[in-house]
Every structure is written in C-alpha cells, then in structure tokens.
Amino acid sequence: MSVFARVSRLLGAAMVAGAVFLSPLAASAADAVTVFAAASLKDVLGEIASDWKVETGKEVTLSFAGSSALAKQIEEGAPADLFISADLKWMDYVEKAGLVAEGSRVNLLGNRIVLIAPSDSTVSLSIGKGFPLASTLGDGHLAMANTDAVPAGVYGKAALEKLGVWESVKGRVAQAENVRAALLLVSRAEAPLGIVYETDAKADPKVKVVDRFPEDSHPAIVYPAAVLKDAENADAAAFLSYLQSPKAYDRFTAAGFTVLARTN
Structure with a gap:
C-alpha cells in the first residue's frame, strides 16, 4: 500500500470516529x-x-x-x-x-498525555530530549488529535517541540478530529504509535502505554x-x-x- 493510500485510510477512519458522540443516555425529553x-x-x-x-x-x-x-x-x-x-x-x-x-x-x-502502541506491540521507548520517535515509527504514522485546534493534539505537539523531535515527525502525523479518534487508529493497529490522554489509554485494552510525557514538556492539562x-x-x-x-x-x-x- 502506498504512503498516500495509508494516510488516506488513516484519516478516513479518523473522520468516521471523529463525529460527535451522542451518549445512549441521550434523552428526548425537554x-x-x-x-x-x-x-x-x-x-x-x-x-x-x-x-x-x-x-x-x-x-x-x-x-x-x-x-x-x-x-x-x-x-x-x-x-x-x-x-x-x-x-x-x-x-x-x-x-x-x-x-x-x-x-x-x-x-x-x-490529566496526562502518553505515547501508546497496539497492545501486542514490542516497541520500547523512553521519552526524553531527542528520543528516537521518527526511527521507531518506521514506515508508519503517528496518530494524534488535530495539532492546531484539539487540546490533546496541541499538548502533544507542544511536548514534541519541547523535546526536539517535532520536526522529524511532523510530516508523518495522522491527525484525527478528536483524541478518541486518534486512540482508535492505534487500537485498530492502523498506526503503530499515537499520543492520547492517559485516561484514554486506560479505557482501551487494545492499546498499551509506551511511556508518559514529562509534565514539564507541555502546558498543564x-x-x-x-x-x-x-x-x-x-x-x-x-x-x-x-x-x-x-x-x-x-x-x-x-x-x-x-x-x-x-x-x-
């Protein structure tokens, strides 16, 4: 599958998952x-x-x-x-x-932000200044919420910039409409790594936390x-x-x- 096709597939899944969620508890009562x-x-x-x-x-x-x-x-x-x-x-x-x-x-x-991978992934990374995120991605993409508007994406981008690795991965980010859509990309193994809130990772057994981002690498959540x-x-x-x-x-x-x- 070409890089373009892979990104299109990733973003297509994100768009579907990124729609507004209406809880089953939603009531029609006024x-x-x-x-x-x-x-x-x-x-x-x-x-x-x-x-x-x-x-x-x-x-x-x-x-x-x-x-x-x-x-x-x-x-x-x-x-x-x-x-x-x-x-x-x-x-x-x-x-x-x-x-x-x-x-x-x-x-x-x-809350906190974390780097996640599919639960069966063998990836091991310690997040720090200049950590090898780009090489660990291989041919894959990094799933994140929209880095310009959605808070989880903004926090994640700020952390990657502070740690000096944003420039090496910015062209390989699969941006989703919200953090749960980014989580889904990793949960489905459509992306090998992603950045989500720690609470999102805890809610999905199909992903695992690779490491937490240092709290001083991004604005307080x-x-x-x-x-x-x-x-x-x-x-x-x-x-x-x-x-x-x-x-x-x-x-x-x-x-x-x-x-x-x-x-x-």
Whole structure:
C-alpha cells in the first residue's frame, strides 16, 4: 500500500470516529440537562450521568467531540446547558464571547498525555530530549488529535517541540478530529504509535502505554467546566455541583483523572 493510500485510510477512519458522540443516555425529553464535553470524557461521564439518574430520576444528554468543535457549536447557538473543555483555551473562547454564566466556571480535572502502541506491540521507548520517535515509527504514522485546534493534539505537539523531535515527525502525523479518534487508529493497529490522554489509554485494552510525557514538556492539562449563560435547564448548576461530589470523585479517579475541584 502506498504512503498516500495509508494516510488516506488513516484519516478516513479518523473522520468516521471523529463525529460527535451522542451518549445512549441521550434523552428526548425537554427537561434533560444537555452537556457538551471533550471526547476524552466519554466513558466516565456516561457513568456519572447514570449515577445522577439513579439518585435524582433526572436525565442528562451527553454530546462529545473535540473541545474546539464544541466551542464553535456553542458560539453558533447550539442548545447546551453545560460545557466541559479539555483545556483552558476553548473555555476562555466561550467565556470571552459572553456565553458562560457568571461565577459558574471551575477547573474540574487534570490529566496526562502518553505515547501508546497496539497492545501486542514490542516497541520500547523512553521519552526524553531527542528520543528516537521518527526511527521507531518506521514506515508508519503517528496518530494524534488535530495539532492546531484539539487540546490533546496541541499538548502533544507542544511536548514534541519541547523535546526536539517535532520536526522529524511532523510530516508523518495522522491527525484525527478528536483524541478518541486518534486512540482508535492505534487500537485498530492502523498506526503503530499515537499520543492520547492517559485516561484514554486506560479505557482501551487494545492499546498499551509506551511511556508518559514529562509534565514539564507541555502546558498543564486542565479541564474547566461551566454552566452556559443561555442554559435552559435549571438543573445545569446542580449537575455541575454533582460532578464535584464524592461519588463523581470516585468515578473520575478510577478512570485515571486528577480531580481539581471537589465538594465533601
């Protein structure tokens, strides 16, 4: 298969996987709290929404995509009550547009980025200054979320630049629309290596962590959350508060996130 064909195949898979995820919990009822959240939160937020429904009887509609795509949808008037971004930049974008309810914003979670490979891969690498990423890729490509807009891709590119290896691999990056799409490329062995959040790697048994990126190689990974100014559901603030509860804390930590905001 030619290099062009391989890249086309990789990107085609990423585009399919990169569509907005609608949770099976999504409710048609008008009284559901609608949450727009970064794709890396897909599994854990589904669990927390289920807990919320059991405890309150109330529904949550979950919509997942890259933070950049969600921020633009909110700007264009998409009906959402709550936004959880995978970085500060896209929450700042929404807030500067006057779309965040005053006083509702909170830094909710932290995460880490890792280099992954298919679970049966024999690759062994220690991430550091000038590490041999390009030669380890061989004829393959590096799966990453969009490096210009999607937080996981931005963090990954920043780390590779800081470590002095970006120039050697930038022409061999298969860019996906969100981090879960990048994860899928490696999970399917369509790419030999990828950069995703540690929590994504933990959620997929078909991949393994090769190594963690040093935390000082990229900006701190922070997930801010906020109620949106035009939220139509009065329970939006209550669900945001629930995301900081002990039950949610247990869910987030079990998934591998660092909890930055919590209530007792």
